[in-house]
Amino acid sequence: MSANLNVSVILPELILVGFAMLVMILDMVGTDERPTGRTLLPWLALVGVAVAGLVCIQQYSQPAASFQGGAVSDHFALGLRLIILVATGLGILLSASYIPRINKQVGEYYALLLLCAAGMTMMGAATDLMVVFVALEILSLALYILCGLNRESPRSSEASMKYFLLGAFSSAFFVYGAALIYGAAGSTQYDEIAKALAGGNSNLALLYPGIALLLVGFGFKVSLVPFHMWTPDVYQGAPTPVTAFMSVGTKAAAFAAFIRVLVIALPAQQPSWGWALAIMAILTMTLGNLAALRQSSLKRMLAYSSIAHAGYVLVGIVAGTSEGADAALFYLFTYAFMNIGAFAVVIMLEKANEGDALQNRAAGIGQRWPWLALAMAIFMFSLSGVPPLAGFFGKLFVFKAAVDGGWAWLAVIGMLNSAIGAYYYLRVTVSMYFEKPGAETLSQRSTWSALSIGLAVAAIFTVLIGILPGMWTALFTGGLTGLGG
Amino acid sequence: MATSYLPLLVLLIVATGFGGIALGLPMLLGPSRANKQKLEPYESGIIPFADARRRFPVKYYLVAMLFILFDIEVIFLYPWAAVMRQLRDNYSMLFAIVPVGFFLLILILGLIYEWRKGALDWE
Numbered sequence: 001m002s003a004n005l006n007v008s009v010i011l012p013e014l015i016l017v018g019f020a021m022l023v024m025i026l027d028m029v030g031t032d033e034r035p036t037g038r039t040l041l042p043w044l045a046l047v048g049v050a051v052a053g054l055v056c057i058q059q060y061s062q063p064a065a066s067f068q069g070g071a072v073s074d075h076f077a078l079g080l081r082l083i084i085l086v087a088t089g090l091g092i093l094l095s096a097s098y099i100p101r102i103n104k105q106v107g108e109y110y111a112l113l114l115l116c117a118a119g120m121t122m123m124g125a126a127t128d129l130m131v132v133f134v135a136l137e138i139l140s141l142a143l144y145i146l147c148g149l150n151r152e153s154p155r156s157s158e159a160s161m162k163y164f165l166l167g168a169f170s171s172a173f174f175v176y177g178a179a180l181i182y183g184a185a186g187s188t189q190y191d192e193i194a195k196a197l198a199g200g201n202s203n204l205a206l207l208y209p210g211i212a213l214l215l216v217g218f219g220f221k222v223s224l225v226p227f228h229m230w231t232p233d234v235y236q237g238a239p240t241p242v243t244a245f246m247s248v249g250t251k252a253a254a255f256a257a258f259i260r261v262l263v264i265a266l267p268a269q270q271p272s273w274g275w276a277l278a279i280m281a282i283l284t285m286t287l288g289n290l291a292a293l294r295q296s297s298l299k300r301m302l303a304y305s306s307i308a309h310a311g312y313v314l315v316g317i318v319a320g321t322s323e324g325a326d327a328a329l330f331y332l333f334t335y336a337f338m339n340i341g342a343f344a345v346v347i348m349l350e351k352a353n354e355g356d357a358l359q360n361r362a363a364g365i366g367q368r369w370p371w372l373a374l375a376m377a378i379f380m381f382s383l384s385g386v387p388p389l390a391g392f393f394g395k396l397f398v399f400k401a402a403v404d405g406g407w408a409w410l411a412v413i414g415m416l417n418s419a420i421g422a423y424y425y426l427r428v429t430v431s432m433y434f435e436k437p438g439a440e441t442l443s444q445r446s447t448w449s450a451l452s453i454g455l456a457v458a459a460i461f462t463v464l465i466g467i468l469p470g471m472w473t474a475l476f477t478g479g480l481t482g483l484g485g
Numbered sequence: 486m487a488t489s490y491l492p493l494l495v496l497l498i499v500a501t502g503f504g505g506i507a508l509g510l511p512m513l514l515g516p517s518r519a520n521k522q523k524l525e526p527y528e529s530g531i532i533p534f535a536d537a538r539r540r541f542p543v544k545y546y547l548v549a550m551l552f553i554l555f556d557i558e559v560i561f562l563y564p565w566a567a568v569m570r571q572l573r574d575n576y577s578m579l580f581a582i583v584p585v586g587f588f589l590l591i592l593i594l595g596l597i598y599e600w601r602k603g604a605l606d607w608e
Binding site: 028 | 598
C-alpha cells in the first residue's frame with residue numbers, strides 16, 4: 001500500500017483537538033481571581049463541535065481512506081461522528097452552569113471533553129487495531145479525569161478510581177487480544193486480517209483466544225454483563241453532565257469500533273462470536289432491566305437502564321450483517337437524545353452539591369412544572385420504546401436486523417425485555433403525574449438557560465426522529481465499507 | 486536463527502553462575518558469628534533514626550510528573566533531528582519542519598499553561 005496521508009479523513013478530529021487548545025488558551029487569559037472570558041468557554045467549545053459537525057456533513061459526499069489503511073471516513077464513521085458530536089454538544093449545554101459549581105478549572109473540563117470526543121470519533125474511523133487502541137486510550141484517559149472532577153465528593157473520586165482501574169484492566173485485555181489476532185493473521189489492519197483469515201491456514205489457537213479477549217475489552221467499555229460491575233457506581237459518582245456524556249459517547253464509540261472489527265475483519269468467524277454475543281446480549285438485557293427495577297436513585301436506575309440498552313444494541317450486531325451495523329448505529333443516535341435528555345432532567349431535580357436525585361424527587365412535578373414533566377415523560381416513553389418516539393424506531397430496526405439475520409428468537413427475548421423495562425420507566429412517569437408532591441419534591445428547581453436549551457433540543461429531536469424516522473435513517477444506511485469506500 | 490542467541494544464553498549462565506557462587510560460597514564456607522553491630526543496616530555508616538517509609542510532600546509528585554512529560558517529549562526530537570540531516574531538497578525539509586514546529590507549539594502551550602495555572606510554584 002502506498003504512503004497515503006490524506007489528512008482530510010481525520011479533519012473533524014483535528015478540529016476538535018484544535019478547539020481544545022483554543023479553549024485552554026482562552027482559559028489562560030484570566031486568573032482564578034479575575035476570570036476574564038471564562039464564561040465564554042462553553043460557547044467556544046460548542047462552536048468547535050458545530051464546525052466539526054459541518055465538516056462531517058460536507059464529507060458525506062466523499063468517503064476516503066488514509067494512513068496506510070489505518071482510518072477511513074465512510075458513512076459509518078461519519079454517522080458515529082454525528083452521534084458523538086450530538087452527545088458532546090448536549091453535554092456542553094448540560095455542563096455550562098453545573099461544572100463551575102463543583103470545580104474552578106472550567107477550561108480543563110471543556111478541553112478534556114473535546115479531546116475525549118476526538119478520541120471517540122476516531123474509534124469509528126479506525127480500521128486498524130492499533131489505531132483503535134490509541135483512540136480508546138485518548139477517550140479513556142480524558143474520561144478518568146472527568147469522572148473525578150468533583151474533588152470534594154468522595155463518590156466522585158471513587159468513581160474515577162474505579163473507572164481508572166477497571167478501564168486500564170480492560171485496555172490490557174484489548175491489547176492482548178489484538179496481539180493474538182496479529183499473531184494469527186500477521187496484520188493489525190482489518191482488510192488484511194480478513195484476507196489472511198479467509199485463506200484458512202491461520203493459527204486457530206491464537207485466533208479464538210484473541211477474539212475472546214477483544215470481546216472482554218469491548219465488553220468492559222460498553223458495560224455488557226458480566227463486565228458491567230463498574231457501571232452503576234461510576235455513573236452515580238461522576239458529575240451528572242459527565243455521566244450523560246459518557247453513557248452515550250463511550251457506548252457509541254466502543255460499539256462502532258466493535259462492529260467494524262467484527263464485520264470487516266472477522267466476518268468468517270461469525271458463527272462462533274455470534275453465539276457469544278447472543279448469550280451476552282440476553283444476560284445484559286435481562287440483568288440490566290431486573291436490576292433497574294429495584295433502584296431508588298434516578299442516576300443508578302439510568303445506569304442499569306444503559307446496561308440494558310447496550311444489550312439491545314448487541315442484538316443488532318449478533319447476525320454480523322451490515323444492515324445490523326446500520327441499525328445499531330441508528331439506535332445509538334436515538335439513544336443519544338433520549339438518554340442525555342433524561343440526565344438533563346436529573347440535573348434539574350438535583351439539589352445543589354448533591355450530585356444525585358432519588359426517584360421520589362420526581363413525585364408530583366407534573367403539576368408544579370408541566371413542561372419539565374412533559375419532557376421527562378417523552379424521554380421515559382422513548383427509552384421504553386413506545387411508538388411514535390425515537391426509541392421505538394431504534395428498537396424496531398435493531399430487532400428487524402436480528403430477525404433478518406436468522407436470530408428471531410433473540411429478537412423475541414429483546415422484546416420481552418422491553419416490556420420489563422417499560423415498568424420502571426413508566427413508574428417515574430406515573431409518580432410525576434399521579435402522586436402528590438412529597439417532602440422530597442423540590443419547591444424550587446434550577447432555572448439555567450443553557451440546560452433548558454439542551455433539554456428542549458433533546459426532547460424535540462426525540463419526538464422528531466420518531467415522527468420522521470426516514471429522514472434520519474438515510475444518514476445511517478449502507479455505512480460500513482471496506483477501504484477505498 | 487536460534488544459534489544467534491547462543492552468546493546471550495552463555496552470558497546468562499555466566500552471570501547467574503558468578504552471582505550464585507559469589508553469594509553461595511561464603512555462606513557455605515565462611516564462619517557466621519552475628520552480633521548487634523553486624524546486624525545494623527549500615528555497619529559503619531550513620532545510625533538510622535527513623536523509618537524510610539514516611540510521608541513527604543505531594544508537591545514532589547507534580548514536579549516529577551511534569552519533568553517526565555517534558556523529558557519524554559524531548560526524546561521524540563532526537564530521532565527527528567537524526568533523520569532531518571539526511572533531507573536535502575527544500576520541499577522535504579519543509580515537510581519535516583512544519584509538523585515538528587506544530588508539535589513544539591503544542592509543547593510550549595502546555596508549558597505556558599502549567600506556568601499560568603501555578604503548577605511551577607513551590608509554595
